[in-house]
Amino acid sequence: xxxxxxxxxxxxxxxxxxxxxxxxxxxxxxxxxxxxxxxxxxxxxxxxxxxxxxxxxxxxxxxxxxxxxxxxxxxxxxxxxxxxxxxxxxxxxxxxxxxxxxxxxxxxxxxxxxxxxxxxxxxxxxxxxxxxxxxxxxxxxxxxxxxxxxxxxxxxxxxxxxxxxxxxxxxxxxxxxxxxxxxxxxxxxxxxxxxxxxxxxxxxxxxxxxxxxxxxxxxxxxxxxx
Numbered sequence: 001x002x003x004x005x006x007x008x009x010x011x012x013x014x015x016x017x018x019x020x021x022x023x024x025x026x027x028x029x030x031x032x033x034x035x036x037x038x039x040x041x042x043x044x045x046x047x048x049x050x051x052x053x054x055x056x057x058x059x060x061x062x063x064x065x066x067x068x069x070x071x072x073x074x075x076x077x078x079x080x081x082x083x084x085x086x087x088x089x090x091x092x093x094x095x096x097x098x099x100x101x102x103x104x105x106x107x108x109x110x111x112x113x114x115x116x117x118x119x120x121x122x123x124x125x126x127x128x129x130x131x132x133x134x135x136x137x138x139x140x141x142x143x144x145x146x147x148x149x150x151x152x153x154x155x156x157x158x159x160x161x162x163x164x165x166x167x168x169x170x171x172x173x174x175x176x177x178x179x180x181x182x183x184x185x186x187x188x189x190x191x192x193x194x195x196x197x198x199x200x201x202x203x204x205x206x207x208x209x210x211x212x213x214x215x216x217x218x219x220x221x222x223x224x225x226x
Contacts, residue, residue: 008216009176009177009178009181010216011177011181011182011184011185012185013041013185013189015175015177016037016038016040016041016177016182016185017038017041019034019037019127019130019177020034020035020037020038020090021034022034022130022133023035023037023126023130024093026126026129028097028098028109029108029109029122029126030122030126030129031093031097032094032097032106032107032108033106033122033123033126034126035090035093035094035097035106036050036051036094036106036179037179037182038086038090039053039087039090039091039094039105039106040179040182040183040186041182041185041186042081042084042086042087042090042186043063043079043081043087043186044079044081044183044186044187044190044201044202044203045065045079045081045183046068046069046180046183047119047178047179047180047183048068048069049065049066049067049068049079050106050179051106051113051114051116051119052104052113053065053104053105053106054103054104054105055095055102055103055104055105056103058091058105061080061082061083062080062081062082062083062087063080063081063083063087063091064078064079064080064081065078065079066078066079067079067203077203077205079203091105094106098111119179123178123179124170124171127170127171127176127177128142128145128168128170129142130175131170131173131175131176134175135173135175138168138170138173141168142168144168145168183214184213184214184216185216186201187201187202187210187214187215188214188215188216188217190202191210191215191217192217198210202214
């Protein structure tokens with residue numbers, strides 16, 4: 001009954017690309033997240049479709065996945081994204097991150113799919129590191145955070161009362177975005193480009209859902225009537 005304003009992040013393509021390029025020079029776990037973020041932008045798939053993405057969905061025609069969000073009794077919809085040079089490259093890089101064959105494209109170190117909480121923790125750490133790479137204030141917070149964590153572990157190990165660990169809220173930073181923020185950015189790009197397949201890309205049963213929840217265009221451009 002108590003309605004609150006839902007926070008909407010206006011995530012841009014450049015943020016996703018910048019995070020992806022940064023991740024290429026980081027530890028393997030962060031590289032996986034970077035590839036997943038770029039994969040999400042290129043395909044418009046939902047986080048629940050990406051975290052457990054199975055390599056069997058890769059085919060000669062492109063990448064496919066069953067719509068993970070559908071109401072009871074609603075028929076299954078398969079989303080197919082045809083290959084583009086960039087999509088093929090991102091998938092190739094994701095598959096090369098681990099030497100052993102994996103069933104899940106964005107699996108963790110053991111090759112298993114991330115749990116939702118495990119993905120969230122890893123993503124927050126990666127975002128903290130990424131934003132600290134270009135924001136000096138966040139970089140100082142990150143160093144302080146690491147020092148506090150060392151003191152916390154030492155206190156716990158010695159049996160002493162562990163000092164409280166102050167948590168800096170990185171999610172409030174303007175540059176921060178989550179995997180679920182990438183899909184609206186991708187759909188908005190399609191709408192801005194006036195792509196003929198924009199609605200198939202969004203894959204909503206009702207096109208009004210696309211405009212109500214995923215259209216983040218700030219300027220609605222159109223030609224004159226005559």
